[in-house]
Amino acid sequence: MAVTIKKVAELAGVSTATVSRVINNETGIRQLTRDKVLKAIASSGYRVNTIARSLKTNRTGIIGLITPEIANDFFMNIARSIEEYLKGFGYSLIICNTNESTVEEIHRAELLVEKCVDGVIVIPSSNSGSHFSILKDAGIPVVLADRLTSDFNTDAVVVDNQKGVYMAVSYLISRDHNRIAFIGGSPELSNARERYEGYLQALKEYKLAKDNKLVLIGNFHVDSGFKLMKQLMELPDPPDQVFIANNFMHMGAIKYLIANGYNPDSSPRIGSFDDLELSSILGYASVTVAQPVKGIGSKAAELLLNRIEGDKTVPFRTIRLQTDLKITRMR
Amino acid sequence: MAVTIKKVAELAGVSTATVSRVINNETGIRQLTRDKVLKAIASSGYRVNTIARSLKTNRTGIIGLITPEIANDFFMNIARSIEEYLKGFGYSLIICNTNESTVEEIHRAELLVEKCVDGVIVIPSSNSGSHFSILKDAGIPVVLADRLTSDFNTDAVVVDNQKGVYMAVSYLISRDHNRIAFIGGSPELSNARERYEGYLQALKEYKLAKDNKLVLIGNFHVDSGFKLMKQLMELPDPPDQVFIANNFMHMGAIKYLIANGYNPDSSPRIGSFDDLELSSILGYASVTVAQPVKGIGSKAAELLLNRIEGDKTVPFRTIRLQTDLKITRMR
DNA sequence: TTGAAAGCGCTAACAA
DNA sequence: TTGTTAGCGCTTTCAA
Numbered sequence: 001m002a003v004t005i006k007k008v009a010e011l012a013g014v015s016t017a018t019v020s021r022v023i024n025n026e027t028g029i030r031q032l033t034r035d036k037v038l039k040a041i042a043s044s045g046y047r048v049n050t051i052a053r054s055l056k057t058n059r060t061g062i063i064g065l066i067t068p069e070i071a072n073d074f075f076m077n078i079a080r081s082i083e084e085y086l087k088g089f090g091y092s093l094i095i096c097n098t099n100e101s102t103v104e105e106i107h108r109a110e111l112l113v114e115k116c117v118d119g120v121i122v123i124p125s126s127n128s129g130s131h132f133s134i135l136k137d138a139g140i141p142v143v144l145a146d147r148l149t150s151d152f153n154t155d156a157v158v159v160d161n162q163k164g165v166y167m168a169v170s171y172l173i174s175r176d177h178n179r180i181a182f183i184g185g186s187p188e189l190s191n192a193r194e195r196y197e198g199y200l201q202a203l204k205e206y207k208l209a210k211d212n213k214l215v216l217i218g219n220f221h222v223d224s225g226f227k228l229m230k231q232l233m234e235l236p237d238p239p240d241q242v243f244i245a246n247n248f249m250h251m252g253a254i255k256y257l258i259a260n261g262y263n264p265d266s267s268p269r270i271g272s273f274d275d276l277e278l279s280s281i282l283g284y285a286s287v288t289v290a291q292p293v294k295g296i297g298s299k300a301a302e303l304l305l306n307r308i309e310g311d312k313t314v315p316f317r318t319i320r321l322q323t324d325l326k327i328t329r330m331r
Numbered sequence: 332m333a334v335t336i337k338k339v340a341e342l343a344g345v346s347t348a349t350v351s352r353v354i355n356n357e358t359g360i361r362q363l364t365r366d367k368v369l370k371a372i373a374s375s376g377y378r379v380n381t382i383a384r385s386l387k388t389n390r391t392g393i394i395g396l397i398t399p400e401i402a403n404d405f406f407m408n409i410a411r412s413i414e415e416y417l418k419g420f421g422y423s424l425i426i427c428n429t430n431e432s433t434v435e436e437i438h439r440a441e442l443l444v445e446k447c448v449d450g451v452i453v454i455p456s457s458n459s460g461s462h463f464s465i466l467k468d469a470g471i472p473v474v475l476a477d478r479l480t481s482d483f484n485t486d487a488v489v490v491d492n493q494k495g496v497y498m499a500v501s502y503l504i505s506r507d508h509n510r511i512a513f514i515g516g517s518p519e520l521s522n523a524r525e526r527y528e529g530y531l532q533a534l535k536e537y538k539l540a541k542d543n544k545l546v547l548i549g550n551f552h553v554d555s556g557f558k559l560m561k562q563l564m565e566l567p568d569p570p571d572q573v574f575i576a577n578n579f580m581h582m583g584a585i586k587y588l589i590a591n592g593y594n595p596d597s598s599p600r601i602g603s604f605d606d607l608e609l610s611s612i613l614g615y616a617s618v619t620v621a622q623p624v625k626g627i628g629s630k631a632a633e634l635l636l637n638r639i640e641g642d643k644t645v646p647f648r649t650i651r652l653q654t655d656l657k658i659t660r661m662r
Numbered sequence: 663t664t665g666a667a668a669g670c671g672c673t674a675a676c677a678a
Numbered sequence: 679t680t681g682t683t684a685g686c687g688c689t690t691t692c693a694a
Contacts, residue, residue, distance in 0.1 A: 002470070004688085005689095006687080014664075014665085016689090017666080017689080018664060020689055020690085021664090029664085033664080047441070047445055047469070049445070050688095051385045051447045052687030052689090054670090055386050055670045056670050056687085056689045056690080057688085062425070069411075070410055070411040076402045076407050080401040083427075083428050092425050092442065093425065094423050094425050095424060096423070113378055114380070114381045115381055115382075115393075116380060116382050138333060138378070251612055259614070263594070277553060280586070281586045282589075282612075282613075335671055335672085337671080347672080347673095347681090348673080348674080348682080349681075352673095352680090359680090360679070360680085361680090379671090380670090381672095382671080383670070383672040383673090384672055385672090386670090386671080386672070386685095386688090387672050387674080387685080
């Protein structure tokens with residue numbers, strides 16, 4: 001049995017209430033008493049039992065993160081910055097993997113309610129988020145990150161996907177007014193939709209017609225990028241430029257190009273979303289839309305803590321962070 | 332205020348004890364009573380408060396993972412398989428990032444004690460692990476994963492690093508009996524040491540002398556791989572073959588090669604540890620030591636749950652999983 | 663400035 | 679088969 005507050009109280013010759021006050025750094029305690037208690041704590045090796053504390057205070061200091069995938073560089077960079085931010089405020093993070101499944105999202109939300117977490121950050125795996133009302137109903141604030149849902153109103157942090165893509169595609173077009181293809185993700189995801197809109201916007205701006213053969217929609221995974229790039233390159237008349245809407249598809253696309261003997265100079269000119277370590281290593285992309293990954297995480301955490309510790313009545317906000325255009329090779 | 336067991340009891344017209352029994356699926360309850368309670372639970376939207384339960388049972392159903400880095404493909408693949416395994420037994424995972432710092436390791440261990448976690452899996456960031464006795468002293472079982480420490484005795488799951496490297500380097504030597512370099516990680520890490528031993532073992536086996544100019548030790552990060560590969564290639568007489576002891580160094584090394592115009596055919600023949608998506612995309616490695624990443628995670632989780640739910644008195648075990656030699660290109 | 667005591671929501675003897 | 683009741687370790691009135 002671990003040392004409890006009671007034991008410490010005995011040791012220090014005070015009441016448990018006094019010990020509690022010292023632990024919580026309350027004022028109005030004689031210095032002598034405080035010292036006695038502190039000494040008893042040190043000598044006994046006492047450590048708070050946060051479970052007992054939580055039962056009383058209704059706060060656990062635990063935040064849940066519901067993410068479509070754990071082993072994913074992008075999501076985990078978000079997770080990392082969430083964790084970093086929360087740490088400064090004494091919160092811990094329970095990470096829940098949903099495998100991009102709505103059913104799992106429901107299970108995990110229920111679990112987090114039972115764990116009495118103080119708040120939840122969700123990276124939704126689809127356009128629908130109404131099931132997260134399980135959390136809201138239990139009085140647990142929710143913040144969406146990276147993606148929005150169409151049917152669940154709450155705080156959210158996303159990037160300005162459309163503008164990011166618009167700028168990158170505009171850049172490409174400005175270099176070569178010619179056939180520019182688009183490899184995108186499922187319209188189930190708000191960010192995939194927005195990126196597609198950015199592409200369309202740029203075409204329109206430059207008065208280029210959309211060529212349906214050059215617009216390929218897949219699913220944000222490596223395999224999909226591979227397949228779609230293959231499909232493009234096997235056209236009778238392959239495009240001169242390709243914009244790829246996500247880093248995994250980018251990886252897959254490059255995989256295809258390398259495997260088929262294209263080097264950065266002989267391949268179509270490439271633009272891509274996301275700017276992780278990888279792009280710079282692969283070296284095929286000419287322009288890249290860099291996301292403020294850390295910003296997404298820390299801002300989401302910030303919004304969440306505001307709901308938890310601050311004013312709960314302010315209207316929900318959707319924060320849109322700006323992306324950064326990176327010219328990675330002059331070509 | 333959320334619905335409690337008391338409210339359900341009232342609704343069903345039974346005692347709280349009975350409700351508790353139904354919740355915990357105990358036997359010896361009349362079907363009629365059970366049904367009444369179940370109905371009351373459903374209609375009231377009741378959900379267990381695991382905090383209260385934990386206070387009573389001394390079990391939280393939470394496992395801690397202490398890892399040197401969150402945004403790291405390798406560690407998060409381990410985390411993923413841990414999470415997957417635990418989920419099946421009703422446990423959740425709190426992930427703690429230590430930034431490869433011992434001080435942070437201590438903080439996180441203390442935190443996990445206070446959170447009353449049922450067990451902890453640690454990927455240590457250095458050779459020393461004595462500070463994890465904080466956990467042991469609190470009665471919390473610990474399992475080490477991926478790396479061992481020299482001063483903390485507990486269950487552990489690692490791979491057979493030495494044998495893996497030995498086999499890969501032997502393969503390379505068998506193809507070309509010539510100068511083979513080694514790019515490795517800090518001897519602070521058990522796996523880095525073991526991999527180096529594997530290299531030495533292969534040299535010895537083939538009666539090749541060790542050339543100190545060809546043995547470069549860095550730190551398992553991308554930058555280090557870049558720098559060391561540069562150092563090698565700038566030698567008056569660069570090596571014909573290089574074994575790289577970790578995937579991030581591999582990435583860095585390839586980055587250097589690509590940046591300097593080497594393609595897979597003109598570069599030295601390369602062998603490497605780890606076999607993530609990436610290696611196959613980059614396509615430079617001829618042979619690769621594939622780790623059973625999922626196995627590390629699930630086995631570690633299994634050992635931990637054995638300690639928690641099973642016999643606590645069995646002696647500590649170190650499980651060594653075997654690696655897999657993958658010939659990735661014939662050259 | 664301190665202490666006594668109630669109670670957070672649940673489980674688990676023990677009794678009936 | 680079900681109910682009564684005593685805590686689990688802590689915080690927090692209220693009283694002194």
